[in-house]
Amino acid sequence: MIRCTYTRPRKLRLYGPRDLQRIDQLQRLTPADRRSIAAAACVFPFRVNNYVVEELIDWSNWQDDPIFNLTFPQRGMLDDADFQLIYDCLLRGGQQLRLARLVRRIRRKLNPHPAGQIDLNVPYLDGEPLPGLQHKYRETVLFFPRPGQTCHTYCTYCFRWPQFIGDPDLKIASADVTSLVNYLERHQEVTDVLITGGDPLVMSARLLQGIIEPLLSPRLRHVVNIRIGTKSLSWWPYRFLTDRDSDDLLRLFTRVGQAGRHLAFMAHVSHPRELEPPEVGRAMARILQTGAVIRCQSPLVRHVNADAETWATLWSREVALGAVPYYMFVERNTGAVHNFEVPLLAAWEIFRDAHSSVSGLARTARGPSMSALPGKIVVNGVATIHGQDVFALEFEQARDPDWVGRPFFAELDPTATWLDDLHPAFGRDEFFFADAMRDFQRQRAQKLREIKAQA
Numbered sequence: 296m297i298r299c300t301y302t303r304p305r306k307l308r309l310y311g312p313r314d315l316q317r318i319d320q321l322q323r324l325t326p327a328d329r330r331s332i333a334a335a336a337c338v339f340p341f342r343v344n345n346y347v348v349e350e351l352i353d354w355s356n357w358q359d360d361p362i363f364n365l366t367f368p369q370r371g372m373l374d375d376a377d378f379q380l381i382y383d384c385l386l387r388g389g390q391q392l393r394l395a396r397l398v399r400r401i402r403r404k405l406n407p408h409p410a411g412q413i414d415l416n417v418p419y420l421d422g423e424p425l426p427g428l429q430h431k432y433r434e435t436v437l438f439f440p441r442p443g444q445t446c447h448t449y450c451t452y453c454f455r456w457p458q459f460i461g462d463p464d465l466k467i468a469s470a471d472v473t474s475l476v477n478y479l480e481r482h483q484e485v486t487d488v489l490i491t492g493g494d495p496l497v498m499s500a501r502l503l504q505g506i507i508e509p510l511l512s513p514r515l516r517h518v519v520n521i522r523i524g525t526k527s528l529s530w531w532p533y534r535f536l537t538d539r540d541s542d543d544l545l546r547l548f549t550r551v552g553q554a555g556r557h558l559a560f561m562a563h564v565s566h567p568r569e570l571e572p573p574e575v576g577r578a579m580a581r582i583l584q585t586g587a588v589i590r591c592q593s594p595l596v597r598h599v600n601a602d603a604e605t606w607a608t609l610w611s612r613e614v615a616l617g618a619v620p621y622y623m624f625v626e627r628n629t630g631a632v633h634n635f636e637v638p639l640l641a642a643w644e645i646f647r648d649a650h651s652s653v654s655g656l657a658r659t660a661r662g663p664s665m666s667a668l669p670g671k672i673v674v675n676g677v678a679t680i681h682g683q684d685v686f687a688l689e690f691e692q693a694r695d696p697d698w699v700g701r702p703f704f705a706e707l708d709p710t711a712t713w714l715d716d717l718h719p720a721f722g723r724d725e726f727f728f729a730d731a732m733r734d735f736q737r738q739r740a741q742k743l744r745e746i747k748a749q750a
């Protein structure tokens with residue numbers, strides 16, 4: 296491995312909700328603007344590091360800056376009444392109890408676990424739930440290692456936000472690699488494990504090795520693809536350059552390839568700006584050198600990346616740096632979604648305009664994709680069929696693999712932002728999967744009852 300000698304080590308500084316005074320760049324804001332950020336940061340997780348503050352945000356235009364909007368909680372994330380209550384609390388000061396109650400009440404309203412993540416996706420082994428795992432699509436198991444449930448910086452739009460606010464009821468995480476391995480041994484249909492968070496690359500190389508090494512055992516030969524979901528390239532590229540265990544981390548990636556498996560580095564990149572600093576290109580080159588493939592994905596988010604040119608630049612830059620554009624997601628229906636969501640029609644227009652303006656190498660991205668209860672549904676576009684305008688939809692992933700790739704149609708509704716808003720076209724009562732979905736939910740509820748009865 297080529298040692299990284301051309302990047303100077305950077306000392307990490309993290310800022311949380313109590314450190315707003317310590318961020319020099321924020322002092323150019325008015326006290327009212329700073330208090331607005333503080334108010335939103337009472338409800339939503341806030342953490343930003345010195346690299347993001349110093350290198351990625353254009354402070355001369357902070358209000359419209361995509362990375363500022365991606366990392367600093369904002370007034371628009373709360374409804375006006377809630378915002379005012381918290382703001383007044385902060386203004387008066389010394390109202391800790393009242394504030395804590397307010398915050399709890401507001402958080403409960405924000406749909407902390409969308410798409411049945413716990414009820415429908417947590418798998419069972421010998422009648423025991425495995426809370427740090429999710430198994431929704433046949434071939435892929437998600438693993439949430441407990442020490443990987445934070446991030447170098449938090450994204451304001453993150454649908455995993457309940458995991459960061461320290462509410463144990465809302466956390467999904469596991470410290471138990473043995474259960475993961477046992478589960479995989481019994482599930483030969485699983486080809487992919489996705490280690491996710493949070494950001495698992497906040498973990499040390501040693502901890503990560505403790506998860507990955509057991510997956511490379513010959514008994515788990517069917518697990519071909521080890522995926523790591525991470526935003527470290529964007530939030531802390533030094534993770535792959537000059538951190539104390541950067542070289543160990545890259546050696547671990549190499550080791551995956553040597554064991555005959557594929558390391559799929561699933562990078563979350565929201566905006567082309569994140570790929571501009573030279574450190575990021577160097578980090579990507581080092582990752583690629585291990586034999587890993589970098590695939591990039593992100594949601595489409597108002598105030599951050601809601602225009603075609605941004606996506607075209609993003610995908611082209613990814614390709615130029617050796618990465619593969621993968622998914623454009625539709626912002627999930629949780630948290631401050633109302634502040635960030637883009638209607639499906641507008642999302643498709645942005646996707647299409649971007650997709651049609653780049654080279655074929657950058658057209659590997661799929662989307663806009665909704666990760667909904669039955670599966671990942673892509674909006675393929677608008678079609679006019681016998682004079683009626685409809686959305687053409689398709690599953691990219693589904694609870695039942697047989698649903699994948701079958702075109703289906705919904706009435707065109709320019710304001711719809713999620714599957715729940717859509718109605719089947721051509722006078723049908725339900726989408727083709729509705730019956731099977733109900734069956735699945737019934738079976739799952741039945742199984743839960745049986746397990747409870749045994750316990």
Ligand SMILES: *Cc1c(COP(=O)(O)O)cnc(C)c1O
Nearest residue numbers: 429431432435437666671691692
């Ligand atoms: C997106 C997702 C996957 C992976 O889907 P791919 O299309 O294979 O990338 C797996 N499990 C869950 C729960 C997901 O949301």
Ligand code: SF4
Nearest residue numbers: 446449450453493526
């Ligand atoms: S890095 Fe990923 S998990 Fe962490 S806050 Fe951002 S979107 Fe959420």
